[in-house]
Amino acid sequence: MTGLATEPKQSTRNGKAVAWSVVAGILLAILWSYEFVDSVIGDNVANTLLGHEAKSTPIVGTGAGLLFAFVSGFAGTFTACNIAMAASVGPMSQAGQGSRTDTLRALIRPLGAFTAGMVTVSAVYGFVGVLLGDSLPQLSTAMVGEMPVRLIQSSVVFGIVGLAFVYLGLAALGVVRDIFADRPTARVVVLGALVGAFLIGRPYPMFVKLFNWAAETGNPLYGAATFALQSLGNIVIVTVLFALLILGTRGRFLTWLAGSPRRMSMVSGTLLLALGVFTVVYWDLRVPSIFGFGWFPEMPYN
Numbered sequence: 549m550t551g552l553a554t555e556p557k558q559s560t561r562n563g564k565a566v567a568w569s570v571v572a573g574i575l576l577a578i579l580w581s582y583e584f585v586d587s588v589i590g591d592n593v594a595n596t597l598l599g600h601e602a603k604s605t606p607i608v609g610t611g612a613g614l615l616f617a618f619v620s621g622f623a624g625t626f627t628a629c630n631i632a633m634a635a636s637v638g639p640m641s642q643a644g645q646g647s648r649t650d651t652l653r654a655l656i657r658p659l660g661a662f663t664a665g666m667v668t669v670s671a672v673y674g675f676v677g678v679l680l681g682d683s684l685p686q687l688s689t690a691m692v693g694e695m696p697v698r699l700i701q702s703s704v705v706f707g708i709v710g711l712a713f714v715y716l717g718l719a720a721l722g723v724v725r726d727i728f729a730d731r732p733t734a735r736v737v738v739l740g741a742l743v744g745a746f747l748i749g750r751p752y753p754m755f756v757k758l759f760n761w762a763a764e765t766g767n768p769l770y771g772a773a774t775f776a777l778q779s780l781g782n783i784v785i786v787t788v789l790f791a792l793l794i795l796g797t798r799g800r801f802l803t804w805l806a807g808s809p810r811r812m813s814m815v816s817g818t819l820l821l822a823l824g825v826f827t828v829v830y831w832d833l834r835v836p837s838i839f840g841f842g843w844f845p846e847m848p849y850n
Contacts, residue, residue: 562721569717569818573825577834578845580826585626586752594623594754602754607761610770616761617774620754621781635713635823636662636739637790638816639720641802642732651799655791661733665740666783667776670747674775675768677759686749687759695839698751703831705749709742710827717821720813744779749831 594602597619607613640658677684685701692700716735719726728735747755755778762771793801804811837844 562723565721565814565818566718566723566821569821570825572822573827574829576822576826577829580830580834589626590623590752590754593626594620597622603757607757610765613758613761613765613770613774614777616754617758617777618781620752620758621778622784623781624750624752624755624778625782625785635717635816635819636736636743636786637793638812638819639732639735639739640790641793642735642812642816651794654799654802655794658733658736659787659790661736662740662743663780663783665737665742666744666779667740669741669744670775670779671772673744673748674762674771674773676771677775678763678766678768678771681763686751687756687763693840695836695841696751698756699835699839702749702751703835705745706827706831709745709749710824710831712738712742713820713824713827715824717817717819717824720817720820722813722817743782746782747775747778 591602598605598616602616602620602623607616640662677686681687685697688697690697715724716728716739718724719728728738750756758774758778762774765771797804833842834844836842837846
């Protein structure tokens with residue numbers, strides 16, 4: 549009887565978690581100010597680290613290009629594309645929990661899996677992107693009505709990525725089948741690959757500048773290297789955060805999180821679902837509405 553009584557209670561809790569996550573994702577999509585995160589935060593961070601105006605100063609030489617790739621990636625951590633990085637901490641903790649008695653291994657193992665998935669996708673896209681060059685919508689100046697073609701690519705790519713995050717969040721909450729239930733490391737590799745895929749649709753001006761420079765070199769290896777560095781710059785903050793959680797607590801954070809499967813699923817599921825909803829709503833509803841495709845609430849500061 550106890551088990552039967554517990555199931556409805558758990559289903560109710562899961563339903564509430566799903567509802568609050570969806571609401572949080574929609575509210576974030578409504579309140580998000582791309583001008584603030586792109587220009588005020590992103591541009592200022594890049595300008596400070598590079599010591600010059602990042603957008604207007606030409607990239608001269610391979611070394612400068614590689615540096616620009618990493619710095620612009622770090623600055624871009626704060627853009628709408630990469631806020632989903634926050635959702636990776638829970639799954640990475642799960643992937644490292646089997647090694648919680650070895651603090652260093654608990655840190656390196658999930659970060660290595662995440663980075664492998666991310667760099668593989670970003671490097672391959674950089675290689676292929678240089679070969680294709682201007683034939684990619686991402687580098688096109690064409691318009692469909694009032695909407696740039698490059699933003700149509702963004703809407704498609706981030707819509708797919710967002711739906712993937714939604715699925716992973718629902719799976720973690722037990723609403724749909726979790727194909728990674730017994731493969732936590734594989735889950736982290738996929739999360740890394742999804743973050744690497746952000747570059748496929750990313751409209752961030754400094755990334756577009758980097759992409760144009762890489763395409764002009766005509767060297768696909770430069771494209772692979774710069775895109776990989778761009779992605780690595782994206783995860784600096786999450787890496788530091790995860791390292792502080794693991795090293796600062798001497799692995800006790802993993803022990804606490806793994807001590808309750810319910811706690812683990814709630815932390816991972818709600819973050820993944822909320823940020824997946826945000827990504828889909830922002831890129832497939834709000835952004836097209838700016839150019840006359842559909843309707844979305846407009847905030848006074850936009």
